[in-house]
Every structure is written in C-alpha cells, then in structure tokens.
Amino acid sequence: MKRIAYWLLILWIGLILPGGAATVVNAAPDTTLTADQLEQVVDNVMEANMDKLHIAGSAVVVTQGDDILFSKGYGYGDVEHRVPMDPASTLIRIGSLTKPMVAAAVMQEVERGLLSTDTDINQYLKTFKVPVFGKRPITLHDLLTHTSGLDQVMYNVVSLSEGKTVPASEFLRQYFLKQSPVREPGEQYDYNNINFGLVGNLIEQTSGQTLNDYLTEQLFKPLGMPSVSMEKGSVVPKSYQYAGEGNYRLLPYEHFNIPGGGAINVVPNEFAHFMVAQLNQGLYKGQAIMKPETIQSMQDLQYTAHPQLDGFGYGLMRGKLANGMPILWYTGDVEGFSSKMVLIPSERVGIYVVVNTGEGGSLLYEQVIGGIEKLMDGGAVPEEPEVSAGDLKQYEGRYAYRLSPQHGWGKWITFFERNSFDVKPAGNKLEVSGVFPLGSGKVEHRTFYSIGDQVFREQGGSQKLWFHQVEGTWKMTGIDSATLEKTGFWRQSSTLLMVLAGICCFWIGLAVVYLVRYLVRFIRKGKRPISGKIAAISLLFAVYLPVQVIYGLMKVTYGFPLWYRWGIGSLPLVAFGIAVYMLVGALSNRALGKWTIAGRVFIAGITVFCTVYLFYWNMLPFHYS
Known part of the structure; x- marks a missing residue:
C-alpha cells in the first residue's frame, strides 16, 4: 500500500x-x-x-x-x-x-x-x-x-x-x-x-x-x-x-x-x-x-x-x-x-x-x-513569464511532512522520517534542496522562479510549488503532490532522533558503568555499597529503548502482541516506580551524604523526564494521544 x-x-x-x-x-x-x-x-x-x-x-x-x-x-x-x-x-x-x-x-x-x-x-x-x-x-x-x-x-x-x-x-x-x-x-x-x-x-x-x-x-x-x-x-x-x-x-x-x-x-x-x-x-x-x-x-x-x-x-x-x-x-x-x-x-x-x-x-x-x-507529440510546453516574488527571505527554512500518525502506536515513527526539503533564496529565485521523488535518489538542488501568487515553477522543468501561510505557519505544496510544513529546530525529525539517541546512550552507558562496578567489586571482593536501584533503572531503560526502536520499527504495521505491549512496554513504568521509591528514600534518609542524595535525585529526575517523554510519543502501553 x-x-x-x-x-x-x-x-x-x-x-x-x-x-x-x-x-x-x-x-x-x-x-x-x-x-x-x-x-x-x-x-x-x-x-x-x-x-x-x-x-x-x-x-x-x-x-x-x-x-x-x-x-x-x-x-x-x-x-x-x-x-x-x-x-x-x-x-x-x-x-x-x-x-x-x-x-x-x-x-x-x-x-x-x-x-x-x-x-x-x-x-x-x-x-x-x-x-x-x-x-x-x-x-x-x-x-x-x-x-x-x-x-x-x-x-x-x-x-x-x-x-x-x-x-x-x-x-x-x-x-x-x-x-x-x-x-x-x-x-x-x-x-x-x-x-x-x-x-x-x-x-x-x-x-x-x-x-x-x-x-x-x-x-x-x-x-x-x-x-x-x-x-x-x-x-x-x-x-x-x-x-x-x-x-x-x-x-x-x-x-x-x-x-x-x-x-x-x-x-x-x-x-x-x-x-x-x-x-x-x-x-x-x-x-x-x-x-x-x-x-x-x-x-x-x-x-x-x-x-x-x-x-x-x-x-x-x-x-x-x-x-x-x-x-x-x-x-x-x-x-x-x-x-x-x-x-x-x-x-x-x-x-x-x-x-x-x-x-x-x-x-x-x-x-x-x-x-x-516521446512517441506522442504534445507540442511545446510554454515557459511561464517570471514575475517579481517580493521578499524571498520569508520562505527560507526546512519544510517537512509527516507520514506517521498523530494518535496511537506509531506516533514516534516521525523520528525516522526523512521527507524534508531546504529552501533558501538564490538571487531573485529560490533554491530547493532535497531528495526529489522520481529523481536520482540523492540530494538535488533545483531552482524555482516566481510566476505570481506565491507560486514558483522549476527552471527547465514543470514542477510547481505554492507557498502559503496557515495560522502563521509557512507551508509549501507541490512536491509529489504534498504539503510540507516549515519546521523549527526542535520539531525536525533529525533533532527528535538525536534526543532519542542521547537518551539511549545515557541509559546504556550508565548500565555499562554499573555492571563494570559490580564486576570490579566482585573480583576485588570489596564491600563498598553500590546503588542497586540506579543499576536496575538503567538496565530497564537499556533493555527497553533498543528493543522498542528495532522491534517497533519492524513490527508496527503488523501490530504488537500482548506480551510486548504490556511486558516490554511497561519496563519504563517499572523504572519510574523504582525512581520514585528511591527519591522518597533519599530525601528521608538523613544518613546519606549530600552528593549521594544529589545523585539519586538527578537520576530520579532523568527517569521521570524519560518516562513522560515516552508517554508523550505513545511508546508506553497507554498513550498521550
């Protein structure tokens, strides 16, 4: 389909x-x-x-x-x-x-x-x-x-x-x-x-x-x-x-x-x-x-x-x-x-x-x-006269459209979408860069000139683009019959993916650190205490995030089985519960040092942020939208 x-x-x-x-x-x-x-x-x-x-x-x-x-x-x-x-x-x-x-x-x-x-x-x-x-x-x-x-x-x-x-x-x-x-x-x-x-x-x-x-x-x-x-x-x-x-x-x-x-x-x-x-x-x-x-x-x-x-x-x-x-x-x-x-x-x-x-x-x-x-003579396609476009700077930016849903499972697939085009002035014309449908499959730079009414035509081609505003947001219609929306840095798929990658790296890195610490303590037969709660939280996220990304991308169109939705999908909720328990314990235990308390408060805060983030992007068993 x-x-x-x-x-x-x-x-x-x-x-x-x-x-x-x-x-x-x-x-x-x-x-x-x-x-x-x-x-x-x-x-x-x-x-x-x-x-x-x-x-x-x-x-x-x-x-x-x-x-x-x-x-x-x-x-x-x-x-x-x-x-x-x-x-x-x-x-x-x-x-x-x-x-x-x-x-x-x-x-x-x-x-x-x-x-x-x-x-x-x-x-x-x-x-x-x-x-x-x-x-x-x-x-x-x-x-x-x-x-x-x-x-x-x-x-x-x-x-x-x-x-x-x-x-x-x-x-x-x-x-x-x-x-x-x-x-x-x-x-x-x-x-x-x-x-x-x-x-x-x-x-x-x-x-x-x-x-x-x-x-x-x-x-x-x-x-x-x-x-x-x-x-x-x-x-x-x-x-x-x-x-x-x-x-x-x-x-x-x-x-x-x-x-x-x-x-x-x-x-x-x-x-x-x-x-x-x-x-x-x-x-x-x-x-x-x-x-x-x-x-x-x-x-x-x-x-x-x-x-x-x-x-x-x-x-x-x-x-x-x-x-x-x-x-x-x-x-x-x-x-x-x-x-x-x-x-x-x-x-x-x-x-x-x-x-x-x-x-x-x-x-x-x-x-x-x-x-x-080429076997059929349709006659020459006339070039349309170029007209003044006014301020071209207003159109500049990255335009993207989403293939993912706004509700339910799959909302987070927008992290992996790569359907965006960069628009910038080039003299009295616009340069549009991106991977054009039915093109070479690589990033191309094409020039468009104004033919009036905020419509631009490809120089040497027939592609037309229409720029217009909807509730203050610029949109561009025309590439593959699509309407693309001008997106700010924090709404771009690449930015969202970097945030997700950062979260993954943090928890996987922290899980590795705690595993190494446990291993070193075991080898040296040391008795220095190590927070089992932080280790558990990091391991839960370290397991959940890669599985969700890899398995989720592969299986979202087929639907997720019950064990995945409520088993794997609930791991961040378990981590959230551990974090709340740890936070209450840290704030009520006066025997802990201030740096220990600060560290546990920090990890608990990161856990809460990540759980809310995953909830917003409908990556948990119950969804924000």
Missing part, C-alpha cells in the same frame, strides 16, 4: 473547485502508436536499466482505443524457478492501484442512488460511527479525494497470516476508538490508506456483500478479469528484495485488514481492461461498468490546493506529461511490487508498468513512461 515506507503519506491544503472546472475529454487520438515502436522503446529502457536497478522482473502493457496494443514481460516473475515475467499469466499485486477500482465500485453505488458523495457517511454506517472534527461531518467526496482529515493509519494494517487478520469493520471500529480525526474535512489533502479502507467497508455495509464478492460481481466479471482477487489463492504473487551479488530475497505475502486500500492481485493484461473502460466512457467490449457521466465525474477535477497546481478526481490523480498532455494517473507499492498507471484521454492511451523488486521500481517505470511519451 502506498505510502507507509515510501511517499505514501502526502498533504495538501486549499479549496474545493467545482467538478466541471477542468474536464478531461476522451477525444479522437492525434497519435497512432504501433507495437513495433513501443517494443523498441521499452526494450531499450529495460536493457539499460533492469540490471543497474537490480530489478528481477517487470511487465509493460499499453492500450489504445478498445484494445491492448503492446504487452511484454522482462526478467522473471518467479526467480527461484526461473519462470519469466509474462503479463498474460503472471499474477502480481497492484497495491494502491486498488483505490481507483474501489472508487469505480463505490461510484456505481452512487449511480444507483444507494450513496451520495456529499452526505455524512455516518448515515450509511451500521457497525461503527466516524468521529467528527469541528462542525462538518466526513462525506464520500472527502474520502475519495483524501481530504477527510483522518489520522494516518499505520498500526496493525497488515498481517503475515490470514488467520490473524480482522474484518475491516472491526479494524475500523478499533481505529476510530483510538485515532480521532486530526483536522476538518476538506481542509487539506492527505494521502491515507484509511480513506479507501473506509470506502471499501462502506460498500460492504451498503451492499451486504464482502468487498471481494461485490467487486467480482460488479467490476471484475464485466471487465473480463478472471484472475483478479483480493484474497490469497493457490497461486501467490511473488516479489523480491535485492540481496546483493545477483541474489534476490523472496518477500512475505501480506494480508490487509482494510483491503480497499490495496489488496488486489491481478494479471497485468487483465488490469489493462480497467484502463480501457476508463478511456472509453465506462465500456469494455460492449460491457458498461457505469454511465459515461459517472466515469467523467471520476476524472473531473474534484479537489486542488491551488488553481495552478494539479488536482485530483475520485480515486485518480491529475497531471501532465512533460510534453504538456493532460493525464490521469495512480501508483501502487506493496511488499516489493511497484507500479504505475497513466491514462492519456486525448490519445485514448493507457500505460501500465509493474516491477516486482521495489527499490528501483519508480525509477524504472518513469523511464518507460518517459520513453513512450
């Missing part, structure tokens, strides 16, 4: 524009592609990049009009058995590309009058209710455009065992008990798997069917997709992680507790049928999955942060190719699979690229799409 460990979780602020403000029209194509042209371009990209990016296997499918024009696999779909990647038979996982299909399914229910896009979703939910932040309730429109204001979902979203999964309705009920919304709906775009997990369950509660059964009956069968399923079958999609020296490690199959967010498995050629329907007013081989006006509403502009920035439809992102052609697109990343769908309505062309080794997947599919794009 897009984007827990990748650029999954993105933010946007702005206003909602009318759906008809900018319509993508399925016009007659100006370009006729040929299979030979496509094969030559894609072959060249694969030959130049697959080994370099350590990709085990990839498939490319291109549709034009009503048919698949080009379909070819590269490398292996099954590395262990040397089975080639075949887009006609290799089962793959599409991750967040499940979302456009779930959006289509729920819009079928809107079309039938069972749901409305602008009605409080609580009117349709039977087994739980969604809390309201502020005055306006969440609607289907908010969920489909990722503007619901719901907190990021991270904890226990997947399971390695089908037997450990929970029904989506129960997962969502528990989620809303622990994680309330963080902003009013419609206020800000925030890519979040919980939105479509909730859409999927909304389909279940209104149709009386499981999401898999509904999609099979209403979408997969009409589209001629017999291989597709949201459940693990006898044939298991295989994805890999590069292990060095030409070796690949098979990644485990994950089961989703909210399947609407990214659980679909399908053969690439069959997924192409969905692209054909999107580009042909809802028709595939004479079968209509919905009315043309419903398809159009999915593709129309439903939300944008600023009129000069690309916006969103329902389950589809809007944008432009480098040659200026309007497109609809979406990506999907899950357990090593990385894929992208691009629809070009003006040409009635659909492109789907999937990679089964995720580390270099986005770089590869962008190269493929870029090569195909």
Whole structure:
C-alpha cells in the first residue's frame, strides 16, 4: 500500500473547485502508436536499466482505443524457478492501484442512488460511527479525494497470516476508538490508506456483500478479469528484495485488514481492461461498468490546493506529461511490487508498468513512461513569464511532512522520517534542496522562479510549488503532490532522533558503568555499597529503548502482541516506580551524604523526564494521544 515506507503519506491544503472546472475529454487520438515502436522503446529502457536497478522482473502493457496494443514481460516473475515475467499469466499485486477500482465500485453505488458523495457517511454506517472534527461531518467526496482529515493509519494494517487478520469493520471500529480525526474535512489533502479502507467497508455495509464478492460481481466479471482477487489463492504473487551479488530475497505475502486500500492481485493484461473502460466512457467490449457521466465525474477535477497546481478526481490523480498532455494517473507499492498507471484521454492511451523488486521500481517505470511519451507529440510546453516574488527571505527554512500518525502506536515513527526539503533564496529565485521523488535518489538542488501568487515553477522543468501561510505557519505544496510544513529546530525529525539517541546512550552507558562496578567489586571482593536501584533503572531503560526502536520499527504495521505491549512496554513504568521509591528514600534518609542524595535525585529526575517523554510519543502501553 502506498505510502507507509515510501511517499505514501502526502498533504495538501486549499479549496474545493467545482467538478466541471477542468474536464478531461476522451477525444479522437492525434497519435497512432504501433507495437513495433513501443517494443523498441521499452526494450531499450529495460536493457539499460533492469540490471543497474537490480530489478528481477517487470511487465509493460499499453492500450489504445478498445484494445491492448503492446504487452511484454522482462526478467522473471518467479526467480527461484526461473519462470519469466509474462503479463498474460503472471499474477502480481497492484497495491494502491486498488483505490481507483474501489472508487469505480463505490461510484456505481452512487449511480444507483444507494450513496451520495456529499452526505455524512455516518448515515450509511451500521457497525461503527466516524468521529467528527469541528462542525462538518466526513462525506464520500472527502474520502475519495483524501481530504477527510483522518489520522494516518499505520498500526496493525497488515498481517503475515490470514488467520490473524480482522474484518475491516472491526479494524475500523478499533481505529476510530483510538485515532480521532486530526483536522476538518476538506481542509487539506492527505494521502491515507484509511480513506479507501473506509470506502471499501462502506460498500460492504451498503451492499451486504464482502468487498471481494461485490467487486467480482460488479467490476471484475464485466471487465473480463478472471484472475483478479483480493484474497490469497493457490497461486501467490511473488516479489523480491535485492540481496546483493545477483541474489534476490523472496518477500512475505501480506494480508490487509482494510483491503480497499490495496489488496488486489491481478494479471497485468487483465488490469489493462480497467484502463480501457476508463478511456472509453465506462465500456469494455460492449460491457458498461457505469454511465459515461459517472466515469467523467471520476476524472473531473474534484479537489486542488491551488488553481495552478494539479488536482485530483475520485480515486485518480491529475497531471501532465512533460510534453504538456493532460493525464490521469495512480501508483501502487506493496511488499516489493511497484507500479504505475497513466491514462492519456486525448490519445485514448493507457500505460501500465509493474516491477516486482521495489527499490528501483519508480525509477524504472518513469523511464518507460518517459520513453513512450516521446512517441506522442504534445507540442511545446510554454515557459511561464517570471514575475517579481517580493521578499524571498520569508520562505527560507526546512519544510517537512509527516507520514506517521498523530494518535496511537506509531506516533514516534516521525523520528525516522526523512521527507524534508531546504529552501533558501538564490538571487531573485529560490533554491530547493532535497531528495526529489522520481529523481536520482540523492540530494538535488533545483531552482524555482516566481510566476505570481506565491507560486514558483522549476527552471527547465514543470514542477510547481505554492507557498502559503496557515495560522502563521509557512507551508509549501507541490512536491509529489504534498504539503510540507516549515519546521523549527526542535520539531525536525533529525533533532527528535538525536534526543532519542542521547537518551539511549545515557541509559546504556550508565548500565555499562554499573555492571563494570559490580564486576570490579566482585573480583576485588570489596564491600563498598553500590546503588542497586540506579543499576536496575538503567538496565530497564537499556533493555527497553533498543528493543522498542528495532522491534517497533519492524513490527508496527503488523501490530504488537500482548506480551510486548504490556511486558516490554511497561519496563519504563517499572523504572519510574523504582525512581520514585528511591527519591522518597533519599530525601528521608538523613544518613546519606549530600552528593549521594544529589545523585539519586538527578537520576530520579532523568527517569521521570524519560518516562513522560515516552508517554508523550505513545511508546508506553497507554498513550498521550
């Protein structure tokens, strides 16, 4: 699912524009592609990049009009058995590309009058209710455009065992008990798997069917997709992680507790049928999955942060190719699979690229799409005139966005986020530095010039950034469709991580000192007293902190077992209790020297600080937020 460990979780602020403000029209194509042209371009990209990016296997499918024009696999779909990647038979996982299909399914229910896009979703939910932040309730429109204001979902979203999964309705009920919304709906775009997990369950509660059964009956069968399923079958999609020296490690199959967010498995050629329907007013081989006006509403502009920035439809992102052609697109990343769908309505062309080794997947599919794009003449993209930007110093600073939740387990994952960009004036322009999505993978320095209304355009490129203030805080919207917030030193992830590292080093160092002291006393058979309470406190923290960081990072998406939550998670509370007992004893024992008392008071104070710190970051069995 897009984007827990990748650029999954993105933010946007702005206003909602009318759906008809900018319509993508399925016009007659100006370009006729040929299979030979496509094969030559894609072959060249694969030959130049697959080994370099350590990709085990990839498939490319291109549709034009009503048919698949080009379909070819590269490398292996099954590395262990040397089975080639075949887009006609290799089962793959599409991750967040499940979302456009779930959006289509729920819009079928809107079309039938069972749901409305602008009605409080609580009117349709039977087994739980969604809390309201502020005055306006969440609607289907908010969920489909990722503007619901719901907190990021991270904890226990997947399971390695089908037997450990929970029904989506129960997962969502528990989620809303622990994680309330963080902003009013419609206020800000925030890519979040919980939105479509909730859409999927909304389909279940209104149709009386499981999401898999509904999609099979209403979408997969009409589209001629017999291989597709949201459940693990006898044939298991295989994805890999590069292990060095030409070796690949098979990644485990994950089961989703909210399947609407990214659980679909399908053969690439069959997924192409969905692209054909999107580009042909809802028709595939004479079968209509919905009315043309419903398809159009999915593709129309439903939300944008600023009129000069690309916006969103329902389950589809809007944008432009480098040659200026309007497109609809979406990506999907899950357990090593990385894929992208691009629809070009003006040409009635659909492109789907999937990679089964995720580390270099986005770089590869962008190269493929870029090569195909060059076969279509979109005309020259005009440069926009530069206008005076005023005081550029006001924009200077570090901008970051968080992928972690604000409530519940996982809040502390923000310590490890590295999604930040440094902005500074460069003459009459701005220099923005950071690791850009779909870039080189390294820190790049790009220059942006003002085109008015606090919007800046990349020099020599098409990327646009919009700077704006919200309650006195500067924000920057545009990089990977995200809104990044200007952060002070003490709120930056690097600073928070340094504080955590300092706490770890202090307690581990103190534990080592006391262990050495006990060892020396034992060897020398000395009788000098050593504080067992301080030793116990330091050992408890020395055990807890590394385990929490390492195990917590590895397992947070799978959920923590009871022994971990209340066993390991309670160690700081035990240390806190010892510290309070030691403090009371030190202050009431007049026989102790002043330096001994001072030392114990200091350690007790540090213990209290660390326990409160861990409580604030939701690292204890009970949480601050």
